[in-house]
Amino acid sequence: MSERSQPALPATAWALLGLLSFGRDLSGYDLRRWAASSLAFFYWTPAPSQIYAELRRLETLGLVRAVGPAGGRRRKQLYRITAKGTATLRRWLERSEPGPPVVKHPTALRVWLGHLMDTARLRELVVRHRDEMAAQGEAAGKAAAVAGGHDGWEYPAAITAWSQRSFRAQQRLADELLADLDRIAGQRPPSTED
Amino acid sequence: MSERSQPALPATAWALLGLLSFGRDLSGYDLRRWAASSLAFFYWTPAPSQIYAELRRLETLGLVRAVGPAGGRRRKQLYRITAKGTATLRRWLERSEPGPPVVKHPTALRVWLGHLMDTARLRELVVRHRDEMAAQGEAAGKAAAVAGGHDGWEYPAAITAWSQRSFRAQQRLADELLADLDRIAGQRPPSTED
DNA sequence: GGGAGCATGTAACGGGTTACATGATTGG
DNA sequence: CCAATCATGTAACCCGTTACATGCTCCC
Numbered sequence A, B: 001m002s003e004r005s006q007p008a009l010p011a012t013a014w015a016l017l018g019l020l021s022f023g024r025d026l027s028g029y030d031l032r033r034w035a036a037s038s039l040a041f042f043y044w045t046p047a048p049s050q051i052y053a054e055l056r057r058l059e060t061l062g063l064v065r066a067v068g069p070a071g072g073r074r075r076k077q078l079y080r081i082t083a084k085g086t087a088t089l090r091r092w093l094e095r096s097e098p099g100p101p102v103v104k105h106p107t108a109l110r111v112w113l114g115h116l117m118d119t120a121r122l123r124e125l126v127v128r129h130r131d132e133m134a135a136q137g138e139a140a141g142k143a144a145a146v147a148g149g150h151d152g153w154e155y156p157a158a159i160t161a162w163s164q165r166s167f168r169a170q171q172r173l174a175d176e177l178l179a180d181l182d183r184i185a186g187q188r189p190p191s192t193e194d
Numbered sequence C: 001g002g003g004a005g006c007a008t009g010t011a012a013c014g015g016g017t018t019a020c021a022t023g024a025t026t027g028g
Numbered sequence D: 001c002c003a004a005t006c007a008t009g010t011a012a013c014c015c016g017t018t019a020c021a022t023g024c025t026c027c028c
Helices: A011-020 A028-036 A048-060 A083-095 A106-112 A119-149 A154-187 B011-020 B028-036 B048-060 B083-095 B106-112 B119-149 B154-187
Strands: A064-067 A078-081 A102-104 B064-067 B078-081 B102-104
Touching: A011 A028, A011 A048, A011 A064, A011 A078, A011 A083, A011 B106, A028 A048, A048 A064, A048 A078, A078 A083, A106 A119, A106 B011, A106 B154, A119 A154, A154 B106, A154 B154, B011 B028, B011 B048, B011 B064, B011 B078, B011 B083, B028 B048, B048 B064, B048 B078, B078 B083, B106 B119, B119 B154
Parallel strands: none
Antiparallel strands: A064 A078, A102 B102, B064 B078
16 A cells, blocks of 8 residues: 555546546447537547547556447447556545646637738638637537436536536627627728727 | 747747847846746746746747856746847748637636535635735736836836736726625525515 | 458657756855 | 756657558348
8 A cells, every 4th residue: 555646547537537526337439429518618628639648548547448338249348447447546636736727728718829911811710719619518518418417427427517508608609709809900000080 | 040930839838038138148037037027017937937938949949048157156047038039030920810818717616506506605706806806906017117117118117007907997897796695695596585 | 343441550850857966256 | 165046958748630451231
């Protein structure tokens, strides 16, 4: 028991353990899809190859265990979290510091560099971003509805609802930004104002 | 002129060119600090070592040019964007597709896994997140005020103002999430409700 | 039987981080 | 003169992506 500090696993490992912590047996493929439709809203989706690689590592560490294909005949390797895996994840959640949310917003970057861009194109990019946020909001809403149905899924339901509200907020922010953009575009050209 | 498609530079390169596109001569150190106090709000801050490495690459590509230390005696290498650098950046802004904003939200991840956590600790994490958003909002507000002063900085001013509003929105979202958390915590234990 | 989606993987690459080292300059 | 900050860099590492390969299974 000299394992005082955590094994220092990469983010993918914690994400996968988290997905498995809800008690289902899942394949790499399942994990990818589920991550894409829930984790993706507030965290991130690892590439498939990374998922499979990480699953093998977790297995050698004894944090997950390969279980026989449930359905039967498909060549589909299912994984189940072990007691040790749950304990490790729980310890990580309790002990590690969350750190600040990381955002990387390509559209905002372009607005920031608006002085180098065509104003019409810039505006169009922001409009597309706003529409994208609306679409994401809908997707999150569906995920929230699904999670809300299950017993014991109160937390995923809460966080997907939060995601939905977050996307809606970003929609509004994009609209406000568009107003600012129009104001700037109206002032920039040698205008005949006043 | 066979350079039809972009040189496919990494994100750091575009960030640095962007910082330099405002016309000032900057050192690696300056770039780091300025990135940390503006770009960081909506994009990201590369590690110092990465900045210096990338600057050398940009120089060999002829996109930036080393200029003599302005102040004089300090051992401080300043860089200036070249005409080719501006043209390349401009072309990238016009041609490349922004892609979706990427968020990686460690606190949301923990809420999502709330079933493995102590409710009091979870609540505390969200409170800390909210306070952090408030602090960031203030920082963005200051950056917006600075940018608002300069002529020709309308776009940075707009995007920092947008950042500020974004942080405020996240504050509110965190408060709503706290309410949800309390609701869940109130229901979970074998309660005497009704 | 053939195509669409399922399912798992390999190999190469590089971007970015972490940790560390070094010296110069400034201010008390 | 000493400490703090400024300023630049090296070296090692590895996570994660991209591109590609493979075969299975279902269904028409």
